Amino acid sequence: MPGRFLDWTDPALIRRAQQGDAEAFGQLYQAYADRIYSYLAFRLAPREGGCQNPTEAEDLAAETFIRALNALDSFRWQGAPFGAWLFRIAHNVLVDYVRSQGRRETVPLEETIAVAGSTGRAAEDGLLTRACLQVATAQLTALQQQVIALRFAAGLSLAETARVMGKREGAVKDLQHKALAALRRRLARE
Amino acid sequence: MAETRDLLQECLDRLAAGETPEAVLARYPEEREELAPLIRLAVAAGRVVPQPMPEAAKARVEQQIYGAARARQARRRFRPFAWLRAGSLASFRPGSFPRFQTSRWPAWAWRLVLIILVVLVIGSNGWLATAESGPGRPLFPLRMAVNEARVLLQPGPYELIALRLAMAEDRVADVRIMKQRLQLNEAAIFLMVGETENLMMALENFPHAADRSMLERALRLIQDERLLLRELVGLAPRERPRRNALLFLELSASWEPVVRQMLNTRP
Numbered sequence: 001m002p003g004r005f006l007d008w009t010d011p012a013l014i015r016r017a018q019q020g021d022a023e024a025f026g027q028l029y030q031a032y033a034d035r036i037y038s039y040l041a042f043r044l045a046p047r048e049g050g051c052q053n054p055t056e057a058e059d060l061a062a063e064t065f066i067r068a069l070n071a072l073d074s075f076r077w078q079g080a081p082f083g084a085w086l087f088r089i090a091h092n093v094l095v096d097y098v099r100s101q102g103r104r105e106t107v108p109l110e111e112t113i114a115v116a117g118s119t120g121r122a123a124e125d126g127l128l129t130r131a132c133l134q135v136a137t138a139q140l141t142a143l144q145q146q147v148i149a150l151r152f153a154a155g156l157s158l159a160e161t162a163r164v165m166g167k168r169e170g171a172v173k174d175l176q177h178k179a180l181a182a183l184r185r186r187l188a189r190e
Numbered sequence: 191m192a193e194t195r196d197l198l199q200e201c202l203d204r205l206a207a208g209e210t211p212e213a214v215l216a217r218y219p220e221e222r223e224e225l226a227p228l229i230r231l232a233v234a235a236g237r238v239v240p241q242p243m244p245e246a247a248k249a250r251v252e253q254q255i256y257g258a259a260r261a262r263q264a265r266r267r268f269r270p271f272a273w274l275r276a277g278s279l280a281s282f283r284p285g286s287f288p289r290f291q292t293s294r295w296p297a298w299a300w301r302l303v304l305i306i307l308v309v310l311v312i313g314s315n316g317w318l319a320t321a322e323s324g325p326g327r328p329l330f331p332l333r334m335a336v337n338e339a340r341v342l343l344q345p346g347p348y349e350l351i352a353l354r355l356a357m358a359e360d361r362v363a364d365v366r367i368m369k370q371r372l373q374l375n376e377a378a379i380f381l382m383v384g385e386t387e388n389l390m391m392a393l394e395n396f397p398h399a400a401d402r403s404m405l406e407r408a409l410r411l412i413q414d415e416r417l418l419l420r421e422l423v424g425l426a427p428r429e430r431p432r433r434n435a436l437l438f439l440e441l442s443a444s445w446e447p448v449v450r451q452m453l454n455t456r457p
Contacts, residue, residue: 017259020262020263021263022256022259022260022262022263025255025259026252026255026256026259029251029252029255030252033242033243033248033251033252034242034243034248037242037243037247037248038242038243042235055247058243058247058250058251059397059398060398061243061251062251062254062255063395063396063397063398065251065255066254066255066258066395066396067347067396069255069258069259069262070258070262070395093398096347096398096399097398100398100399100401100456101398101455101456101457133234133235133238134238137235148235151202151232152232152235152236153235153236155236157206158199158202173195173196173198173199174195176195176198176199176202177194177195177198177228180198180228180231180232181228183231184227184228184231187231188227
């Protein structure tokens with residue numbers, strides 16, 4: 001149900017996981033794995049030729065959960081739910097990864113679009129390929145990229161996105177509008 | 191601007207509730223031209239992402255997570271410094287440690303314990319590096335305890351790997367010195383191999399945290415250690431220690447390929 005995904009986590013389950021219960025942590029993994037993976041897969045820009053290493057997002061998802069496990073004792077219910085805390089870890093894992101790889105060479109947008117055979121209008125009509133959208137998104141500001149990935153790739157609600165990003169809902173609404181408009185301009189220009 | 195952003199959010203809420211893009215846009219005829227491309231992009235963004243995670247990948251990652259969770263479960267059976275990590279220094283409130291009965295200890299006693307520990311951990315580099323802190327020496331257990339406290343106090347994976355690497359290098363240096371002094375004992379060799387194994391676990395748990403120079407140091411360490419182990423096989427006075435050294439050599443054979451593979455992914 002929209003708006004409720006991050007709030008479902010039972011505090012008792014977190015406490016059990018904090019006390020070292022591997023099964024409890026396994027349940028947390030099952031609950032969040034898909035969305036964390038989608039967030040990471042979307043944020044990883046494709047390599048040359050529009051291809052993406054399929055195991056990259058999996059490795060980063062694994063590292064997110066292992067970091068969360070190692071830092072579980074430091075998690076406290078102070079406003080932000082467990083899911084928001086987990087998405088912040090995923091974001092930090094991604095930032096560390098991109099830094100460790102150096103500045104990745106991304107394919108120019110016009111090249112990706114040419115390969116995919118779609119145009120700006122086609123993108124708006126729903127014919128957009130993953131590579132086109134990712135390359136275009138990678139050219140937005142860091143906050144705009146994050147809001148697109150959280151809202152549409154991970155499927156979080158506006159309120160949940162605000163919690164993960166530590167911003168007010170109004171600010172996220174504004175950011176979301178600007179991000180989509182910028183994305184449209186990028187794709188329409190080509 | 192403010193109005194469009196609110197209308198856009200209304201449209202996205204309706205889409206999330208199951209309405210089709212056309213049905214949603216039909217509600218806003220005047221703003222349709224402005225909203226339509228944004229709505230279509232939002233829908234497209236949701237479609238191009240692979241969700242759910244492929245089952246095989248999910249199972250593979252789950253195995254890794256369970257392995258780490260079980261290792262953590264085992265470590266928690268004995269955690270002399272657990273209260274430090276659980277409360278964390280930043281949120282230190284005397285008398286309010288989450289899993290530690292403090293009611294019989296006055297607040298000043300906790301502060302004193304904390305100060306002594308911090309001084310011990312921070313100020314121990316010099317005197318714990320003396321000859322008296324080597325394996326088999328009186329200060330050695332204290333050095334190991336201080337090292338473990340340092341591991342728990344590391345703020346992130348990069349610092350943890352850096353510390354594990356330095357500790358593994360120290361263990362190799364210890365064994366080298368003992369070998370020169372003809373004072374070798376098997377416990378020191380066990381500790382050396384164990385410390386490098388700890389380093390490997392840290393590298394595997396955080397495969398993207400170490401930078402290139404760190405991985406190159408780890409590679410040199412592994413090569414030195416395996417060379418040392420080969421020498422120890424020849425020096426072992428009896429069959430049992432010789433077999434142990436051979437076993438360590440076999441165990442450590444997997445280290446170098448792992449580090450080399452990580453090095454290959456670094457620019």
